[in-house]
Amino acid sequence: MRAMMALVRRDLHQAMTQGASWSLLVVMAVLAPLGAFEVGDLLARDRADLGALWQVLPWLLVLWTPLLALRGWPEERANGLLEWLSGLGLGPWRLAGARLASACVLGWLGLAMTAPLLVLIHWLGDPDLGLVLSGYLGMALLVMALASLGQALAVRAPSALSAWLGALVLGLALMLPGTPAVTAQLARHLAPHWVQLLDLISLPAHLTPFSEGRPALLDVGYFLSLTLAGLVLQVRGLKQERNTRRQAPQWLVALAVASSVTAVLLAAQRLPAMVSPNASNPLITAHDLTDTRQHSLSPASRELLSRLTSPVTLTFAYSERFAADLPQLRELATRIETRLGAFAREPQVRLKRVDPQPDSADFTDLEAQGLTALSLPGGERMLFGLIIDGPYSERRAIPMLKASDLGGLEAQVARQIQEVSRTQPPRLGVISSLPVMGQPSMEQGRALGSWGLMERLNARLRIDWLSGGDDPTRPIADQDALLVIAPRLLPTATLTAIRNYLDRGGRVLMMLDPLPEMLDQPAPASEALSALLAHAGLESRSGEVVADTRLALPIGLLDGTRALSPTLLGIGPDRLSDALLNQNVDQLVMSSAGWLAPREEMAETPSATSRQWLIRGADTTRLLSADKVYANRMDPRPLSGLSGQGVEEGGLAVLTHWPAPVGQGARDDGHEDGREGQLLVVSDVDMASDRLWRRSAADGSEHELNANARWLENAVDVLAGSPELVALRAGAHQVRELTRLHQLADRQAAEETRLRNDWQSRLSALGAAPVADKAEAARQRTALDDMQQAFESALARQQRAANAERDDLRRRLRLWTLLALPVLLGLLGELICWRRYHASRRAGYRPAGRLSGHRQPGRHRLGGGGLSASTSAETASASDRPASSSTSDRAAEDHRGERRRGDDA
Numbered sequence: 001m002r003a004m005m006a007l008v009r010r011d012l013h014q015a016m017t018q019g020a021s022w023s024l025l026v027v028m029a030v031l032a033p034l035g036a037f038e039v040g041d042l043l044a045r046d047r048a049d050l051g052a053l054w055q056v057l058p059w060l061l062v063l064w065t066p067l068l069a070l071r072g073w074p075e076e077r078a079n080g081l082l083e084w085l086s087g088l089g090l091g092p093w094r095l096a097g098a099r100l101a102s103a104c105v106l107g108w109l110g111l112a113m114t115a116p117l118l119v120l121i122h123w124l125g126d127p128d129l130g131l132v133l134s135g136y137l138g139m140a141l142l143v144m145a146l147a148s149l150g151q152a153l154a155v156r157a158p159s160a161l162s163a164w165l166g167a168l169v170l171g172l173a174l175m176l177p178g179t180p181a182v183t184a185q186l187a188r189h190l191a192p193h194w195v196q197l198l199d200l201i202s203l204p205a206h207l208t209p210f211s212e213g214r215p216a217l218l219d220v221g222y223f224l225s226l227t228l229a230g231l232v233l234q235v236r237g238l239k240q241e242r243n244t245r246r247q248a249p250q251w252l253v254a255l256a257v258a259s260s261v262t263a264v265l266l267a268a269q270r271l272p273a274m275v276s277p278n279a280s281n282p283l284i285t286a287h288d289l290t291d292t293r294q295h296s297l298s299p300a301s302r303e304l305l306s307r308l309t310s311p312v313t314l315t316f317a318y319s320e321r322f323a324a325d326l327p328q329l330r331e332l333a334t335r336i337e338t339r340l341g342a343f344a345r346e347p348q349v350r351l352k353r354v355d356p357q358p359d360s361a362d363f364t365d366l367e368a369q370g371l372t373a374l375s376l377p378g379g380e381r382m383l384f385g386l387i388i389d390g391p392y393s394e395r396r397a398i399p400m401l402k403a404s405d406l407g408g409l410e411a412q413v414a415r416q417i418q419e420v421s422r423t424q425p426p427r428l429g430v431i432s433s434l435p436v437m438g439q440p441s442m443e444q445g446r447a448l449g450s451w452g453l454m455e456r457l458n459a460r461l462r463i464d465w466l467s468g469g470d471d472p473t474r475p476i477a478d479q480d481a482l483l484v485i486a487p488r489l490l491p492t493a494t495l496t497a498i499r500n501y502l503d504r505g506g507r508v509l510m511m512l513d514p515l516p517e518m519l520d521q522p523a524p525a526s527e528a529l530s531a532l533l534a535h536a537g538l539e540s541r542s543g544e545v546v547a548d549t550r551l552a553l554p555i556g557l558l559d560g561t562r563a564l565s566p567t568l569l570g571i572g573p574d575r576l577s578d579a580l581l582n583q584n585v586d587q588l589v590m591s592s593a594g595w596l597a598p599r600e601e602m603a604e605t606p607s608a609t610s611r612q613w614l615i616r617g618a619d620t621t622r623l624l625s626a627d628k629v630y631a632n633r634m635d636p637r638p639l640s641g642l643s644g645q646g647v648e649e650g651g652l653a654v655l656t657h658w659p660a661p662v663g664q665g666a667r668d669d670g671h672e673d674g675r676e677g678q679l680l681v682v683s684d685v686d687m688a689s690d691r692l693w694r695r696s697a698a699d700g701s702e703h704e705l706n707a708n709a710r711w712l713e714n715a716v717d718v719l720a721g722s723p724e725l726v727a728l729r730a731g732a733h734q735v736r737e738l739t740r741l742h743q744l745a746d747r748q749a750a751e752e753t754r755l756r757n758d759w760q761s762r763l764s765a766l767g768a769a770p771v772a773d774k775a776e777a778a779r780q781r782t783a784l785d786d787m788q789q790a791f792e793s794a795l796a797r798q799q800r801a802a803n804a805e806r807d808d809l810r811r812r813l814r815l816w817t818l819l820a821l822p823v824l825l826g827l828l829g830e831l832i833c834w835r836r837y838h839a840s841r842r843a844g845y846r847p848a849g850r851l852s853g854h855r856q857p858g859r860h861r862l863g864g865g866g867l868s869a870s871t872s873a874e875t876a877s878a879s880d881r882p883a884s885s886s887t888s889d890r891a892a893e894d895h896r897g898e899r900r901r902g903d904d905a
Contacts, residue, residue: 003094004094004097004098004101005098007094007095007098007099007102008098008101008102008105011098011099011102012102012105012106015102015106016832017832017833017836018833019829019833021106021829022825022826022828022829022830022832022833023829024064024067024068024106024110025109025110025113025825025829026822026825026826026829027064028060028064028110028113028114029113029114029116029821029822029825030818030822031060031064032053032056032057032060032113032114032117033114033116033117033814033817033818034818035053035055035056035057035060036050036052036053036055036056036117037052037814037817037818039052039055039056040052040053040055040056042117043738043741043810043813046737046738046741047735047736047737047738048121048124048125048126048127048128048736048737048738048739049121049127049128049131049132049736050114050117050118050121050127050132050135051211053114053117053135054135054139054207054211057114057139058139058142058175058203058204058207059175061107061110061139061142061143061146062146062168062171062172062175063168063171064110065107065110065143065146065147065150065167065171066146066150066163066164066167066168066171067164068103068106068107068147068150092234092235092238092239093231093235095238096151096155096231096234096235096238097231099151099234100144100147100148100151100227100230100231100234103147103148103150103151104143104144104147107143107144107146107147108140108143110143111136111139111140111143113821113825115821116816116817116820116821117817118132120813120816120817121738123740124738124739124740124741124813125736125737125738125739125740126736126739127736128213128290128291128292128294128736129291130213130289130290130291130292131212131213131289131290131291133289134210134211134212134213134214134215134289134290135210135211135213137210137215137289138206138207138209138210138211138215138219139207139210141210141220141223141224142203142207142223144223144227145223145226145227145230146167146171147230148226148227148228148229148230148231148234149167149170149171149226149229149230149233150163150164150167150230151230151234152229152230152231152232152233152234152237152254153166153167153170153233154167155233155234155237155238156237156240171203174201174202174203175202175203175204176202177198177199177201177202178199178202178203178204178205178327179204179327180327180328183195183198183199183327184326184327186198192321192322197262197266199327199330200262200265200266200269201261201262201265206218206219206222206223208331209286212295212335213288213289213290213294213295214286214287214288214289214290214295214335214338215286215287215289216283216284216285216286216287217282217283217284217285217287218265218268218269218283218284221264221265221268221283222265225261225264225265226261229257229258229260229261232257233253233254233257236253268283269281269283269284285341286338286341288342295338295339295342296342297342297343297345297346297410298410298727298728298731299727300414300723300724300725300727300728300731301343301410301414301724301728302346303724304414304417304418304724304725305343305346305348305349305414305417306348307421308348308417308421309391309421310348310390310391310392310421311347311348311349311350311391312348312349312350312388312389312390312391312417312420312421313349313350313351313352313388313389314340314343314344314349314350314351314352314386314387314388314413315352315353315354315366315386315387315388315389316336316337316340316351316352316353316354316386317353317354317355317356317366317371317383317384317385317386317387318333318353318354318355318383318384319355319356319357319358319382319383319384320333320355321355321357322376322380322382328403329384332401332403332406333384335406336386336401336406336409337353339406339409339410339413340386340413342410343413349417354366356383358380358381358382363381363383366383366385366387367383369387369395369397370385370387370395370396370397370399371383371385371387371397371399371400372385372399372400374400384400384401385397385398385399385400385401386398386401386413388413388416388417388420389420390417390419390420390421391420391421392420392421392422392423394419394420394421394422395420396416396419396420398412398413398416408729410728410731411725411728411729411731414724414725414728415460415725415728418722418724418725419460424462425460425461425462426461426462426480426481426720426721426722427461427462427463427464427478427479427480427481428457428461428462428463428464428479428480428481428482428483428716428720429463429464429466429476429479429481429482429483430454430463430464430465430466430482430483430485431466431476431482431483431484431485431487431490431494431498432483432484432485432486432489433486433489433490434485434486434489434516434518434685436450436451436453436454436485436688437450437451437454437463437465438450438451438454451688451689451690452690452693452694452702452709453688453709453712453713456709456713457483457713457716461716461720464479475497476497476498476500476501476506477501477504479501479506480507480719480720480721481506481507481508481509481716481719481720482498482501482506482507482508482509483509483511483716484498484508484509484510484511485511485685485688486511486512486513486516486685487510487512487529488512488513488514488526488529488542490526490529492526492527492528495526495528495529495532496528498532499532499535501677502658502677502679503658503677504677505676505677506677507677507678507680507719507720508677508678508679508680508719509680509682509712509715509716509719510679510680510681510682511682511684511685511687511688512529512540512594512681512682512683512685513592513593513594513683513684513685513686514540514541514542514543514544514545514592514594514626514683515545515592515594515626515629515630516592516685516686517591517592517686517689517691518689533681534599535658536656536658536679536681537598537599537611537656538596538597538598538599538654538656538681539596539597539598539599540594540595540596540597540681540683541594541595541597541623542594542626543625543626543627544594544595544623544624544625544626544645545567545592545593545594545623545624545625545626545629546567546569546590546593546594546595546617546621546622546623546624546647546652546683547566547567547621547622547623547624547629547639547644548566548569548617548618548620548621548622549564549566549620549640549753549757550618550620550750550753550754550757551569551570551571551572551575551620552564552565552566552568552569552570552640552753552756552757553565553568553569553570553589555568555636557634557635558634558635563635563636563637563760564636564640564753564756564757564760565636565639566622566624566636566639566640567591567592567593567624567629567636567639568589568590568591568636569589569590569591569593570587570588570589570706571587571588571589571590571615571652572586572587573585573586573587575615575616575617575618576588576614576615577612577613577614577615577616579612579614579655580714580718580723580726580727580730581614581711581714581715581717581718581726582614582711582714583726583727583730584707584710584714584726584729584730584731585707585710585711585714586706586707587706587707588615588687588706588707588708588711589687589692589693589705589706589708590652590683590684590686590687590692591684591686591687591692592626592629592684592686593652593683593684593686593687594652594683594684595617595623595647595650595651595652595683596650596651596652596653596654596681596683597647597648597649597650598611598649598650610656610657611654611655611656611657612654612655612656613650613651613653613654614651614653614654614655614680615651615652615653616650616651616652617647617650617651617652619646621646621647622644622645622646622647623644623645623646623647624639624644637760637763637764638764639764640757640760640761640764652682652683652684653680653681653682653683654680654681655678655679655680656678656679656680656681657676657677657678657679658676658677658678658679659676678719680715680718680719682715687708687712688708688709688712692705692706692708693705693706693707693708693709694709710729713729714726714729741806741809744805744806744809745806748802748805748806751798751802752795752798752799752802755794755795755798756795759787759791759794759795762787763784763787763788763791766780766783766784766787
């Protein structure tokens with residue numbers, strides 16, 4: 001072992017005192033960040049990870065790692081040092097291991113040259129360190145495998161250039177079969193099983209799990225197998241150098257080693273699943289290395305599964321035979337199996353995978369169960385979906401799994417597991433005088449014009465439409481939760497029934513609004529509603545509307561222009577508390593919302609101590625008269641000049657506990673004694689309407705504009721007893737972004753908003769000024785036009801300045817990442833080579849070049865034992881020398897004998 005370490009130190013010392021090695025490190029330090037910026041779009045991806053680097057680094061390593069062998073075995077064979085090393089008694093395995101260790105260290109130093117990108121990502125955001133370390137682990141294994149294969153080719157190569165070209169061709173042969181473009185072409189000419197085999201032995205198929213933080217033992221074994229294969233070929237090449245007798249050709253041995261590695265990989269992939277009782281293979285089971293455990297079940301899912309009394313079956317239908325020429329689909333299937341495998345590790349879940357063939361009974365049966373067949377270009381059909389079967393003959397299906405659904409797959413599967421495990425879904429009572437459920441249609445067989453929120457809730461809850469709450473056949477008693485919309489319009493008897501429901505421990509989501517958009521006038525608050533809120537320690541300002549110039553959003557006017565409306569609020573995370581139902585919310589939009597405040601006389605009540613404000617105001621929040629807001633609803637510009645009344649304690653949404661009546665005993669409605677009700681009050685109705693949160697596209701599809709519907713869904717789930725679903729949805733939407741860039745964008749947006757508000761106030765003040773005659777009115781219009789043009793010019797200047805600031809930041813980040821480390825490495829390498837050059841001159845001989853770092857073989861020292869090549873060659877006995885002396889050794893002996901005779905003369 002000491003001799004091996006001496007050889008490793010010798011190789012590293014020689015490499016770090018050569019200009020060529022420092023040049024390789026500089027090349028890596030430049031090309032890796034450049035590829036991440038140009039090819040991977042590091043800043044445009046807006047992700048705090050190194051995914052952009054992992055796209056280009058494998059290809060760069062395939063090109064760069066073989067360069068480590070340029071001054072290896074070919075050069076040492078040429079100067080006779082290879083035979084000298086063999087004559088020291090070191091076996092070929094130790095020689096090959098020492099050379100591989102030194103090459104790996106140099107390769108890992110090359111990986112360290114990407115450290116500026118890691119520093120940059122950490123400065124811009126909050127990366128998942130487990131995910132980053134997993135990616136570096138995969139790249140380190142790749143370097144080791146490529147270095148071993150490169151040394152195996154170099155040991156028998158006639159020159160350094162041929163060794164590099166051979167290693168480059170081999171690396172590309174392992175990389176290309178795993179790329180989508182090459183796989184698609186191969187699938188046209190090869191059978192599916194051959195395409196799958198090429199994918200199994202390709203590098204990208206085993207690097208992707210590392211870059212995503214989910215490697216398996218098979219992925220680690222793949223790189224170790226390549227490393228061992230390279231060592232075997234390298235050892236055999238060294239033995240051929242020392243033994244001249246006829247042996248099998250090297251290409252035949254390489255073919256046998258490649259076949260053995262392929263057979264081992266196939267056996268590791270197939271055999272364990274065949275002998276396992278549950279068809280599971282521990283070698284391909286992914287291990288989650290991320291800090292956030294994004295490939296494992298969350299605590300919310302485990303809590304939900306722990307409540308199951310009977311097992312649930314997940315059936316993953318995947319027609320693998322037709323995915324041979326679809327590498328993206330194969331990769332998606334692998335990632336989905338990883339997520340489903342996390343469910344299968346729980347004792348309450350059974351996972352079954354089926355591969356249905358077209359036109360078979362199983363294929364038809366799966367289609368009847370809810371799966372949708374995917375039509376392939378060749379006319380074939382395949383299935384790619386999931387079926388969830390519960391213990392009570394309930395069934396749910398995901399007809400077609402898509403890559404866009406992968407982030408929320410855990411939440412979707414967990415929700416459907418909860419649905420099929422219940423004998424009946426939760427009951428949600430809806431009370432409103434507004435047509436939120438739409439109008440029934442006999443032709444369509446469903447309600448038309450219903451709010452989209454109701455459609456989303458109706459898909460997984462049982463909705464009891466209680467209308468005004470005055471139907472005696474459908475009492476307010478048996479529901480798990482109530483949704484009360486616009487309670488100002490409800491009669492006193494209905495509000496009394498809602499209060500009695502709260503007294504029995506019910507859960508109520510109440511949306512009240514001083515000025516709903518669908519009404520023709522402001523809605524006053526009734527005495528019954530005020531008394532209900534007062535019992536919870538709250539009061540609502542019925543005649544006032546919340547306005548905030550900092551949160552104002554633009555609306556379109558009748559003349560085609562746009563203006564900021566201070567009562568149309570875009571509420572961001574800074575106004576939201578850290579409550580559970582706010583976790584996956586980025587922006588809410590409210591229109592003409594009211595203000596909720598605590599009652600002073602109720603400040604010390606128990607309900608006040610259990611009150612949780614969900615949406616708060618700020619210093620810029622003002623209360624405007626509801627009548628003035630209604631009068632200017634078509635043109636909100638005059639509202640920007642109104643000062644309004646400031647707010648103190650309170651907010652726009654609050655969750656409070658409703659204490660049970662004192663002394664109330666057990667009830668016959670199923671509630672436990674002493675259970676407290678919950679009242680969640682939101683001071684806006686319009687946020688639930690379709691206009692504020694969703695938009696229909698030309699193709700009929702719909703997309704969300706904000707998180708209004710998701711926030712209301714969270715509120716219903718919290719009240720109906722399913723807070724785990726809220727946590728799951730929050731985890732599905734958590735993405736680590738480049739927060740520093742977002743902070744810059746938010747600051748610029750705030751500056752633009754202040755500019756808009758300032759000019760809007762000037763325009764409003766000028767437009768509200770009285771005029772005496774037509775001439776003065778004309779002058780006023782001219783002044784308004786001039787002020788509008790000045791405002792547009794100022795806005796354009798600010799936008800140009802903001803764009804220049806963003807571009808300047810990105811340019812400085814690129815320059816620092818691309819040039820800082822290469823310049824430092826260049827100076828350090830120049831200093832080391834300069835010192836070695838002058839040390840060589842003082843030693844009495846001149847190297848071939850200042851930066852070449854080339855020494856004569858006889859001047860290298862092994863270390864440890866302290867013997868140099870020249871002294872060991874002179875003092876070694878004849879019995880210790882190899883039987884076949886080389887020509888270079890005899891020439892060196894003759895040269896030294898001539899020098900002795902000259903000295904004697």
